Amino acid sequence: MGIKNKIMTSLVSLILVLILIAGCSSNGNSTATNSTSKNEPVTITYSSGKDSTPATQKLIEAFEQKYPNIKVKVQELPNSTDDQHNSYVTALSAGDSSIDVLAMDIIWTPEFAAANWLLPLDDKFTQEMRDKFLPGPVEAVTYDGHIWAVPRFTDAGVLYYRKDIISTPPKTWEELIQMAKDNVGKGGTKYGIVFQGNQYEGLVCDALEVIGSNGGNVLEGDKVTINTPQTVAGLQYLLDLTKIAPPGVTTYQEEDARNVFQQGEAIFMRNWPYAWSLVNGDDSPIKDKVGIAPIPKGKDSQAGTPALGGTLA
Known part of the structure; x- marks a missing residue:
């Protein structure tokens, strides 16, 4: 550092x-x-x-x-x-x-x-x-x-998880959803996952991650490819995640997701690297209970695809 x-x-x-x-x-x-x-x-x-x-x-x-x-x-x-x-x-x-x-x-x-x-x-x-x-x-x-x-700075989407509940992070979205269902309630948790579900740039990043992690894409050159089977199946993962998320997740931005996760209410969180120092801060209820892992992959892909971004000045 x-x-x-x-x-x-x-x-x-x-x-x-x-x-x-x-x-x-x-x-x-x-x-x-x-x-x-x-x-x-x-x-x-x-x-x-x-x-x-x-x-x-x-x-x-x-x-x-x-x-x-x-x-x-x-x-x-x-x-x-x-x-x-x-x-x-x-x-x-x-x-x-x-x-x-x-x-x-x-x-x-x-x-x-x-x-x-x-x-x-x-x-x-x-x-x-x-x-x-x-x-x-x-x-x-x-x-x-x-x-x-x-x-x-440069950003990349990452998966946070409660390592006191989950010993090995999921490699696929299917594994994540099943782990969430099997473990909700442990360690004070109420939800499987929190993420950026509000209708803004954060949701676009989340959607591109599930699409790309399932081998789909939005554009190929000047051709729109949003309706391919891989893309549609990727977006289905996002819909499935809402079923294990808080009811208000469609209003969540980065800090909303972090606050819920940091209070120990969710097993998983999709967010950016900035949250690491905060969820492990001295005043965090889940300090030293958090792990970090790559974005999971879908059934039609070989690897997860985190959204890349960053800030300029």
């Missing part, structure tokens, strides 16, 4: 300094640049979704320690990436220049760059720097031959 924290600190420092050098906003607001040139204190606004971990605050503290005359004001947005996207689009399309640095979902780069809401970072985020990152995230910040952001 020490190396990871150092890398993350460097990234946020780089991101914030790059924006200051570039002029602070795509609307030409150069207040920060002018102020720093006079060695006067300056405040910049960093807009991001709510961070349930202390990571963002620690990174900002490290940045402010390194650059003492720059203060970072955090503009906290809702947890839902859909809501974050709508907030950015509304503000930026209206010419709002109050945001200096923004955290973006990995899929927004082309849209935001094409709208001239981002500044190109080709000469700031150099090729030597890019070579230290995974190829996928670097590709995600590239659009129309230019670099528009810096990868902050």
Whole structure:
């Protein structure tokens, strides 16, 4: 974790300094640049979704320690990436220049760059720097031959399970469903699984995982393949999971699922890696009772297919 924290600190420092050098906003607001040139204190606004971990605050503290005359004001947005996207689009399309640095979902780069809401970072985020990152995230910040952001972290869907109840995690969706039915009630549990069932990006990720893990797909080139037997059977797994989930799972986002799982009420949880430190925190009722495993596979596939994503800034 020490190396990871150092890398993350460097990234946020780089991101914030790059924006200051570039002029602070795509609307030409150069207040920060002018102020720093006079060695006067300056405040910049960093807009991001709510961070349930202390990571963002620690990174900002490290940045402010390194650059003492720059203060970072955090503009906290809702947890839902859909809501974050709508907030950015509304503000930026209206010419709002109050945001200096923004955290973006990995899929927004082309849209935001094409709208001239981002500044190109080709000469700031150099090729030597890019070579230290995974190829996928670097590709995600590239659009129309230019670099528009810096990868902050990479995500992949994972399966959490109660290792005090389940000794070996399931390899298939069928195994997971059967294990859930056989063990609900043990260790204080009420439900088999919790996941992101609300109608937003999180549900799209979950649906793509069950589809892909059963050998299905949504698109093949320019052809829609949502009606193949593999895809239909994959989506059936998602319907089957709702039968062993809480009645309100269709309203759940990431934190809703985590809270139910962390209170010891579910045997399994589909979520992102961020939840690991929280479900194992000192105040967690299930501390040291949690295991983590790959997304299960379907009967028509050889392996599970976790949704890949991440955040840029």
